[in-house]
Amino acid sequence: MSFASTSPGATSAAPSSDSTAHASNDVVDQDTPMSPEERKQKALEAKNAGNRYFLKDDFSQAKVLYSQSIALDPNVAAVYSNRAACELKLEQHGLAVEDATKAIELDPSFAKGYYRRASALLSILDPKGALPDLRMVIKLEPSNRIVRSQLEATQKLVRRMELEKAIRMDPGPPPSATAIEHLQHGTGNTEIRPDYDGPRLLTDTKDGTRTTAPVDGKPFLGQIDAAFIENMIEHFKEGKRIPNGMAWAIILGALRAFEKEPTMVDYTVEPGTTIDVVGDTHGQFYDFIHILSLTGPPSDTHAVLFNGDFVDRGSWSVEIALTIYAYKWLYPKTTLVNRGNHETSDMNKVYGFEGECKAKFGGEFTFKLFTESFIAIPLATLITSPTAPLPADALPKEASNSLAQTKPILDKATQRKRFFVVHGGLFSEDNVTFEDIQKVDRFKKQQPGQDGLMMELLWSDPQTAPGRGPSKRGVGFGFGPDITRAWCELNGVCAVLRSHEVRQGGYAEEHNGLCCTVFSAPNYCDSAGNLGAFARIDDKGTLVWRTFEAKPHPNIRPMAYANGPMGGLLA
Numbered sequence: 044m045s046f047a048s049t050s051p052g053a054t055s056a057a058p059s060s061d062s063t064a065h066a067s068n069d070v071v072d073q074d075t076p077m078s079p080e081e082r083k084q085k086a087l088e089a090k091n092a093g094n095r096y097f098l099k100d101d102f103s104q105a106k107v108l109y110s111q112s113i114a115l116d117p118n119v120a121a122v123y124s125n126r127a128a129c130e131l132k133l134e135q136h137g138l139a140v141e142d143a144t145k146a147i148e149l150d151p152s153f154a155k156g157y158y159r160r161a162s163a164l165l166s167i168l169d170p171k172g173a174l175p176d177l178r179m180v181i182k183l184e185p186s187n188r189i190v191r192s193q194l195e196a197t198q199k200l201v202r203r204m205e206l207e208k209a210i211r212m213d214p215g216p217p218p219s220a221t222a223i224e225h226l227q228h229g230t231g232n233t234e235i236r237p238d239y240d241g242p243r244l245l246t247d248t249k250d251g252t253r254t255t256a257p258v259d260g261k262p263f264l265g266q267i268d269a270a271f272i273e274n275m276i277e278h279f280k281e282g283k284r285i286p287n288g289m290a291w292a293i294i295l296g297a298l299r300a301f302e303k304e305p306t307m308v309d310y311t312v313e314p315g316t317t318i319d320v321v322g323d324t325h326g327q328f329y330d331f332i333h334i335l336s337l338t339g340p341p342s343d344t345h346a347v348l349f350n351g352d353f354v355d356r357g358s359w360s361v362e363i364a365l366t367i368y369a370y371k372w373l374y375p376k377t378t379l380v381n382r383g384n385h386e387t388s389d390m391n392k393v394y395g396f397e398g399e400c401k402a403k404f405g406g407e408f409t410f411k412l413f414t415e416s417f418i419a420i421p422l423a424t425l426i427t428s429p430t431a432p433l434p435a436d437a438l439p440k441e442a443s444n445s446l447a448q449t450k451p452i453l454d455k456a457t458q459r460k461r462f463f464v465v466h467g468g469l470f471s472e473d474n475v476t477f478e479d480i481q482k483v484d485r486f487k488k489q490q491p492g493q494d495g496l497m498m499e500l501l502w503s504d505p506q507t508a509p510g511r512g513p514s515k516r517g518v519g520f521g522f523g524p525d526i527t528r529a530w531c532e533l534n535g536v537c538a539v540l541r542s543h544e545v546r547q548g549g550y551a552e553e554h555n556g557l558c559c560t561v562f563s564a565p566n567y568c569d570s571a572g573n574l575g576a577f578a579r580i581d582d583k584g585t586l587v588w589r590t591f592e593a594k595p596h597p598n599i600r601p602m603a604y605a606n607g608p609m610g611g612l613l614a
Contacts (some may be wrong), residue, residue, distance in 0.1 A: 200314020326357025445556025
């Protein structure tokens, strides 16, 4: 069989106005009286139109047309399977499981249905659930070498995850302690090769130069300044790497800063300054450094908040992570980081970051050290403006004019605007307060799991329907505009800023602007065609959106370091 690629090219991206206009010629009026033969013919036409949009990577519009075909003729397994392929592309993995299951019910011998259900289950980290479907594909098509290889890789992944679960019961010393010991004694492949021509950690400080504070009693951990970070970025742009020990020192520097922060960081914008909120960057390093050229890097007088998912999928996750971490080490108060659902070990094993660490540093130790640092990253940030907000008629023309910003919900005590920034979204229960969020022990829980506030902060998505609904992803849930308004009113928040999903324009003001999505990886995975965006908030709480296009990068495909089953299923 010929499998459509199930690479996650665009996530929950609304079709562009152009694609919607073009597709209007393909729309079928389902209420028009038709004979059974006419309905089947129109269903086939809608399916074929969907195939054309799928091949143009317009997965949202393809899904619309497949849905029309199903409405006209609900008994064709291939159309449910095709819609599942769109949902895999759109990261609607829960819906993909449902459609693939329907395809299998209609035709138990339809191999693509099993394959796509396996793809969806692997995407939501259920490799054990994917095994029976992969075995069925092999039973139906014994000569399919690709799926046989994926079955073997999935079996290895299941065994490995079970082994690691057992090891977690007795984890031994943390990787950070091991890294410090190696750096102190110059062991563990921490030495710098004679031919290394990149930036080096500082061993002394220059007068008037802003550097990281020396670590008491541990001079071997080094120090950095802004020049080091600038040189490191240029080094990375040339496709070069830094020595293991230097990378470990940077990770340790960020880890020390994260460990001092609460689960929800409370940041007040300094008078006369701004803070920029950057969404998912997903290993797209050349777009990431373009973002920094637009925002300006973090400094003593400028804050940048990176709202999670800076690793996985793209093939320069290491470079982005080390750059963010270096700034966090140097400017801990103004380099803010929220954890995303991809700063988790299980996702990293599937979507490429673990493989990238092994390829660029050799062995698995650096990945383990990153994993320890991810656990320490705060889960949310509350941005507070110290100055009274501008009235609606005084807002600059480039500012957001959503209802949430022209008639904002203010903090009752201070009458100031506050923004709650989180990677995923809101909660499955009402009346969750900031105090409840602060009580989440991220160090004890470590990974988000399948339920609870930590999972919801990292995984939930807004929906257009009121109330709450099942997640289209298969993890988390959807929350409607009424849920958002009630939560904002309860906590005195003018807007929830979140990331987690592609928006074709780079951002979207949803729920009357009370819930805004910002996504900062343009042309996501080299296929979505979306803009990137970031948000800028000043000391009055004025919100301005900035968008940008993708930048060229070396010819290395997304997911280049993804090993195992997803490297095949999602290539």
